[in-house]
Structures are given as C-alpha cells and as structure tokens.
Amino acid sequence: MQDTIARIRRFRDDRDWKQFHDPKNLAVSISIEAAELLELFQWKTGEEAGRYAAENKERVAEEIADVAIYLIELADITGIDVEEAIRSKLEKNAKKYPVERSRGISTKYTDLK
Amino acid sequence: MQDTIARIRRFRDDRDWKQFHDPKNLAVSISIEAAELLELFQWKTGEEAGRYAAENKERVAEEIADVAIYLIELADITGIDVEEAIRSKLEKNAKKYPVERSRGISTKYTDLK
Amino acid sequence: MQDTIARIRRFRDDRDWKQFHDPKNLAVSISIEAAELLELFQWKTGEEAGRYAAENKERVAEEIADVAIYLIELADITGIDVEEAIRSKLEKNAKKYPVERSRGISTKYTDLK
Amino acid sequence: MQDTIARIRRFRDDRDWKQFHDPKNLAVSISIEAAELLELFQWKTGEEAGRYAAENKERVAEEIADVAIYLIELADITGIDVEEAIRSKLEKNAKKYPVERSRGISTKYTDLK
Numbered sequence: 291m292q293d294t295i296a297r298i299r300r301f302r303d304d305r306d307w308k309q310f311h312d313p314k315n316l317a318v319s320i321s322i323e324a325a326e327l328l329e330l331f332q333w334k335t336g337e338e339a340g341r342y343a344a345e346n347k348e349r350v351a352e353e354i355a356d357v358a359i360y361l362i363e364l365a366d367i368t369g370i371d372v373e374e375a376i377r378s379k380l381e382k383n384a385k386k387y388p389v390e391r392s393r394g395i396s397t398k399y400t401d402l403k
Numbered sequence: 404m405q406d407t408i409a410r411i412r413r414f415r416d417d418r419d420w421k422q423f424h425d426p427k428n429l430a431v432s433i434s435i436e437a438a439e440l441l442e443l444f445q446w447k448t449g450e451e452a453g454r455y456a457a458e459n460k461e462r463v464a465e466e467i468a469d470v471a472i473y474l475i476e477l478a479d480i481t482g483i484d485v486e487e488a489i490r491s492k493l494e495k496n497a498k499k500y501p502v503e504r505s506r507g508i509s510t511k512y513t514d515l516k
Numbered sequence: 517m518q519d520t521i522a523r524i525r526r527f528r529d530d531r532d533w534k535q536f537h538d539p540k541n542l543a544v545s546i547s548i549e550a551a552e553l554l555e556l557f558q559w560k561t562g563e564e565a566g567r568y569a570a571e572n573k574e575r576v577a578e579e580i581a582d583v584a585i586y587l588i589e590l591a592d593i594t595g596i597d598v599e600e601a602i603r604s605k606l607e608k609n610a611k612k613y614p615v616e617r618s619r620g621i622s623t624k625y626t627d628l629k
Numbered sequence: 630m631q632d633t634i635a636r637i638r639r640f641r642d643d644r645d646w647k648q649f650h651d652p653k654n655l656a657v658s659i660s661i662e663a664a665e666l667l668e669l670f671q672w673k674t675g676e677e678a679g680r681y682a683a684e685n686k687e688r689v690a691e692e693i694a695d696v697a698i699y700l701i702e703l704a705d706i707t708g709i710d711v712e713e714a715i716r717s718k719l720e721k722n723a724k725k726y727p728v729e730r731s732r733g734i735s736t737k738y739t740d741l742k
Contacts, residue, residue: 291404291486294486294489294490297489297490297493298489298493301493301496301497304502304506305500305502305505305506305507306506306507307507307509309507310509310672312449312450312452312453313444313449313452313453313455313456313463314441314444314447314448314449314452315449315671315672317437317440317441317443317444317452318441318544318667318671319671319672320437320440320441320470321434321437321438321440321441321547321551321664321667322664322667322668322671324430324433324434324437324470324664325434325547325660325661325663325664325665326664327430327433327434328427328430328431328433328434328657328660328661329661330430331426331427331430332622332624332654332657332658332661333622333649333654333658334427334622335427335561335562336425336426336427336428336561337425339425339426339427339430340425340426342426343426343481344481347481347482347483350426350477350481350483351478351481351483351488351491351492352488352491352492352495354474354477354478354483354485354488355485355488355489355491355492355493356492357433357437357470357474358471358474358485358488358489359489359492359493361467361470361471361474362489364463364467365464365467367456368456368457368460368463368464369460370460370463370464370467372467372468372471373404373407375464375465375467375468375471376407376410376411376468376471376472376475377407377410378464378465378468379464379465379468379469379472380410380411380414380468380472382465383414384414387418389417389418392418393417393418393419394418394419394420394422396420396423396558396559396560398558423559428558428559431554431558431657432558432559434551434554434660435551435554435555435558437551438547438548438550438551438552439551441544441547441548442548445541445544445545445548445735445737446536446541446545446735447735448674448675449674509671509672509673511671517630517712520712520715520716523715523716523719524715524719527719527722527723530728530732531726531728531731531732531733532732532733533733533735535733536735538675538676538678538679539670539675539678539679539681539682539689540667540670540673540674540675540678541675543663543666543667543669543670543678544667546663546666546667546696547660547663547664547666547667550656550659550660550663550696551660553656553659553660554653554656554657554659554660556656557652557653557656560653561653562651562652562653562654563651565651565652565653565656566651566652568652569652569707570707573707573708573709576652576703576707576709577704577707577709577714577717577718578714578717578718578721580700580703580704580709580711580714581711581714581715581717581718581719582718583659583663583696583700584697584700584711584714584715585715585718585719587693587696587697587700588715590689590693591690591693594682594683594686594689594690595686596686596689596690596693598693598694598697599630599633601690601691601693601694601697602633602636602637602694602697602698602701603633603636604690604691604694605690605691605694605695605698606636606637606640606694606698608691609640610640613644615643615644618644619643619644619645620644620645620646620648622646622649
C-alpha cells in the first residue's frame with residue numbers, strides 16, 4: 291500500500307498537479323469516476339452486469355482504479371490511513387446493522403426493526 | 404490488504420448480503436457514497452474544503468471508508484487486484500498525460516496540445 | 517415555467533445565496549441530489565423500484581424537485597432555455613440512435629451496429 | 630411542458646425503450662448524466678467555471694438537457710408533476726431555511742443556529 295501511495299504521489303508531482311488537488315476537487319473527481327464505473331452497467335440487470343464484468347475485466351479494473359487513485363490521494367493529503375478507516379467503519383457499521391436483525395435484509399439501518 | 408478484504412467479506416457474509424451485492428448494485432452504492440463524501444465540501448471553496456478536512460478528519464475518514472469498502476468488494480467479486488489495477492492505470496495515464504505537455508495544466512488529455 | 521424560475525430565483529435571492537451558486541457549485545449540488553434520488557432505489561430490483569415509487573410518490577417527488585431546482589437554476593444563470601435545450605438534444609440523439617438500429621436495444625450509440 | 634413530455638415519450642417509444650426505463654435505471658442515468666455535467670467544471674474554480682459556461686453554452690445546454698430528459702421521464706412514469714413538486718419543495722425548504730437565519734450562509738439546515 292505504501293508503494294501504491296508513493297506511485298500516486300509521484301504521478302501527481304511529476305505533473306505539478308498538487309495545486310489542483312484540494313479535497314473538494316478530489317471529491318468531485320471521485321464522483322465523476324464513480325459515475326463512469328456505473329456507466330459500464332447502465333441499463334443492465336444485476337445478472338447482466340455480472341456477466342459483463344466477467345467478460346470485460348480490464349475495462350472494469352480501469353474504472354475501479356480511477357476511483358481508487360483519487361480516493362487514496364484524498365486520504366493521503368488529509369492524513370487518513372484508508373485501511374484503518376475501513377476497519378473502524380466496519381466496526382461502526384456492525385453496531386448499526388446487528389447480524390440478527392439485518393440478515394438477508396437490505397433495509398437501511400434507520401428503517402431496521 | 405488481504406486482511407482488509409477478509410474483514411469486508413466477513414461483514415457481508417455474516418449478514419447474508421452477497422445476494423444484493425452484484426456489480427451493478429455495488430457501482431450504484433459507490434456513486435451514492437461518493438456523493439456523501441462530496442457533500443462534506445458542498446458550497447465550500449477549495450481552501451475552505453482543506454480547512455474542513457483538517458478539522459473533521461474522522462468525518463472525512465468515514466466517508467472515504469464507505470466508498471472504499473464497496474470499491475474493494477466490487478474488485479473482490481470480479482477478481483480484480485486493486486493495487487495492480489492502480490499500477491497499470493497509472494502507466495496508461497502516464498502515456499495520456501506526458502510530463503512535458505501536462506505539467507501545471509489541468510486540461511483533459513483529449514484537449515492537450 | 518417562467519413562474520417556476522421566478523420562484524427559484526426569489527428563494528435564492530431572499531437568502532443572498534447567489535454568491536455560492538456558481539456553475540461548478542450548482543453542478544456539484546445536482547450530482548449530490550441525483551445520488552439522494554438514486555439512494556431511494558439502492559439494492560432494489562427494477563420491479564421493486566417501480567413498486568417503491570408508486571407507494572412513496574411524495575418522497576420521490578421531493579428528490580426529483582431537489583435535482584430540478586438546481587438544474588433550472590444552473591440553466592437560468594447561464595442563459596439556457598431548458599425546454600429548448602431538450603428539444604435540440606432529442607434531435608441530436610435521434611441521429612445517434614436511428615430507430616431502425618436501436619429499437620429494443622439498450623446499447624450505447626458508440627457500440628451500435 | 631406538456632409538449633416537452635410528449636417529445637420525450639415519443640423518442641423513447643419509437644425505440645421501444647420503455648422496458649429498460651424503470652425508476653431505478655432512470656435514477657442511475659440521472660446520476661451518470663449529472664456527473665458528465667460536473668465533468669465540464671472539473672479542476673476549475675467557481676470563477677473559471679462561470680467563464681467556461683459563458684463560452685461553451687451549447688456544451689453546457691446539452692449536458693443539462695441529458696439530465697433533464699431522464700428526470701422528466703422519471704417524473705412522468707411515476708405520475709409526478711415536476712413544477713408542482715418544485716413549488717411544494719421550495720415551501721418545505723423555506724421552513725428549513727428561514728430567511729433571517731440563513732441569509733448569506735451556506736450551512737446545511739441541520740447545522741443552522
């Protein structure tokens with residue numbers, strides 16, 4: 291992971307792009323790239339999307355990478371450790387979605403009984 | 404990273420949520436979470452966003468984690484190694500954005516001179 | 517429509533919000549509101565989404581309104597007539613998607629045969 | 630407006646696309662098009678975005694139209710009158726954002742003092 295972060299930094303700094311990469315612009319870019327990823331599955335059913343992903347792994351990998359690059363960069367400039375943030379969020383989510391009440395149910399926690 | 408993937412899988416499988424997590428639904432969720440991250444910076448200037456992120460690191464970390472969790476899960480179910488995908492995309496981007504032509508310029512590669 | 521635009525302007529100007537509503541911030545807000553609309557259908561199948569929309573018309577109407585308000589405001593401050601823009605775009609789309617080649621097919625025009 | 634709705638319906642029905650246009654797929658498409666609109670202003674300051682919009686009115690009009698078309702279609706199939714929904718939402722927002730407490734301030738209503 292440290293090596294990945296270093297590569298992302300180097301790519302940005304070689305081009306002197308840090309001046310554009312404030313948290314807001316990075317969040318904007320994450321949303322734009324997320325939509326490009328979503329576009330791969332536009333109009334498809336869940337099943338068709340699964341088939342498409344299996345047959346177009348490289349295309350999906352590229353769009354995932356685009357989101358991930360800006361996400362890692364945003365975490366990096368704000369001093370956030372992504373893997374630690376994930377662990378901590380999963381623990382929080384575990385309280386919001388207790389296993390016994392959320393098993394097999396996709397309901398949002400605010401509507402859980 | 405393997406440990407992070409294992410935690411995400413366990414969280415999902417404990418709740419029997421794999422049935423909902425096809426590539427399309429995960430891409431939809433990535434977009435939704437990306438927008439929640441962006442909402443933190445809504446109406447702010449780049450500078451104000453930087454200040455907000457510094458003062459609200461935990462809030463930003465949580466939203467980054469939400470995007471990252473679904474992104475890692477999508478990569479996992481489609482057999483994609485996120486870090487390899489990033490390396491490979493950075494190499495591709497390096498060709499689209501040659502250092503000498505893109506330094507200090509935020510222009511999209513299709514419009515680069 | 518003119519009355520709707522006038523109401524949106526008045527709401528904004530009564531609060532002296534024009535200073536925040538530049539085209540970029542409005543586009544950011546359109547994306548955020550679009551994601552809130554999408555969240556209503558998160559994890560649902562197309563059929564379930566149809567049922568949800570029928571049973572929660574007011575909720576859906578509110579989220580549609582949130583997107584529409586910022587969209588109309590963006591058009592207004594850039595001097596764009598939304599209905600004229602729609603007519604003109606439908607004509608352009610009609611050339612990209614000729615009836616005989618796109619009937620019953622959801623393929624993107626760049627991939628149409 | 631009735632004429633605009635009729636044109637949107639005709640475009641869809643000539644191509645037999647109603648089968649794909651359930652509320653979820655339309656909400657997905659609204660998000661995708663919203664991101665394409667946002668991409669026009671990616672990396673720009675608010676001021677630069679204003680200049681760009683003035684100089685590229687047709688480009689902006691096309692992206693606004695793309696969002697509007699799917700939004701109007703979603704409202705149409707769920708029996709929602711967009712202009713009525715806007716009026717009703719503006720009234721609701723007026724209560725969430727009282728003039729005297731929100732003037733000149735971009736704070737979200739949940740954080741308003």
